[in-house]
Amino acid sequence: MNRRTKNFLCAAFSLAVATSALCAGFDVDGDLMRGIDDTAKDLDSNVAQKDAKAAAADARSLVETFSHIEAHYGEKPETADAVGFAHHTQELAAQALKAIEANDFDAANTAVEQLTRSCKTCHEVYKKD
């Protein structure tokens, strides 16, 4: 199985896991964050390599995951600002997806850079330790 197929299957699997997690009660935990970290790195790499199919799958996965995270934090009043972080990151993933679908990899690269910054910004507040 080549890397791209693997990436696609991993992204599809992540999506499936994320969807089923939502149904079963979505957990924002270390495993989920490591998965996001890995997907973001894949997205970054696939954008750099202009692999539209794999990059789009990664971006879709992130849009989906961050929408679940936004919903998750929306249920907790004490973490209201996390809703904003998750929403913003979701928007950036959507921007990256739109740029990838338009074959504009420079714009996609910029969106991915901002997305990883958004991850760091959120972690300045959450998981500071």
Added chain:
Amino acid sequence: MTQSSRRDFLGSAGLGLGAAALGGLGLQLNVASAAELDDPQAPRQPHFPAKAKSVIWLHMAGAPSTLDLFDYKPELIKLAGKPLPDSFAKGLKTATDGGVGNLLATKRTWKQYGETGAWVSDFLPNLSKQVDDIAFLKGCKTEGATHIISSLKLHTAGLVPGRPALGSWVQYALGSANPDLPAFVVLPTGVGAAGGGRGQVIWSSGFLPAAYQGTAFRKGDSPILHLARPEGVIDTEQRNTLDLIKALNDHEAVARSGDTELAARSKSYELAYKMETSAPEAVDLGKETAATRELYGIGTKETDEYGTALLRARRLVERNVRFIHVISGAPDQSVDSWDAHNNLEKNHSVMSKSVDKPIAGLLADLKSRGLLDTTLVVWTSEFGRTPYGQSGNGRDHNPWGYTSWLAGGGIKPGTFGSTDDIGLRAQTGVVDTYDLQATILNRLGLDNRKVTFQYQGRQERPTTVFGDVIKDILV
């Protein structure tokens, strides 16, 4: 500590070119083409004009307490002896052996120095005179709470072994400016293991071709193992042998035009031959004046070894070595490293004394020779230390807030960022290790997002997907 030998170097160069050869089979090498990697030493152009030609990275292995060196906290002194307030501790996950102690005040005397008014404690009386050349990053933060993990992150941007050290990326991206010396030299000093945070893994080339790994120089006149010709072999014999090998390799190469390993092997033999003379000459301090040696603290027991390493570093800069990684160690057996979980006063007295005069001497010497403008000096460690105590008179690891500094090579002096009132967490001007790495690359004329190497299907970068240049400290 494992030392590199000339055989290792040759082996590495050969192995490294195997990886480079893969580039010719389809891997994309964005900075250096596969053809250029036939010769890993070949100089390559930066992305934009560089401000610095060389980097001297002063790694304080074991993690000094910057709360006792640079980060003056009157509030901590006021609160000393009290438990860590909840207002500061909120969300903090600690794993302090023996439990989190009460807040521990610095015992040092503090003053502001220079036009920049930087605070420095009396642990560093010599360095305090150089503050006007230094940009202090007081809002540093990282991840991990063990030396090895945080040291890997600091040097390789990864939390587990396998990624290349920053010096390896620099050598990969820029090649060597001196064909007779490696572009990435490591100068380990002292004794102690610093919890594993100063081993070979922090100067590894990781997934980059092995030719880009740091070359560790030993103490003494012969910096690389097996560097000298074997006894009984005269220069002419060795030259004739190398010429014969080269002729045979060249003959073989005619039928193997795509064999980059063979070409590289021939080149690595030549480099090793040149290094027989260039490496000892580079570290020979015999021609340095008594005043220069004294400036670095050479000849004084406490500072002799570290001072010698730093004077060698300056000589390597003069010889256009791009990245010199000096790793601190304890000057004697009385302490292990900066890792002061107990008896911090004694530990930091010994460690500060061993580095203070040599580092101040290095900055002054570089400046007087007109080299500081093009040499980036970086002082940092894997993390800092906590404002709360451990074992009564020590401090635990603190990845949440500490100080690093840079000087020279396109850096604007001053103080950037801060920790909270007790020095526990970075509060403003927060700088992660990725940002520090991106800034160093930027001063060398490299865009951290454009230095790439494809490994296992992924386009890898020196700072992974993170890393923002700290623009506030750039000239």
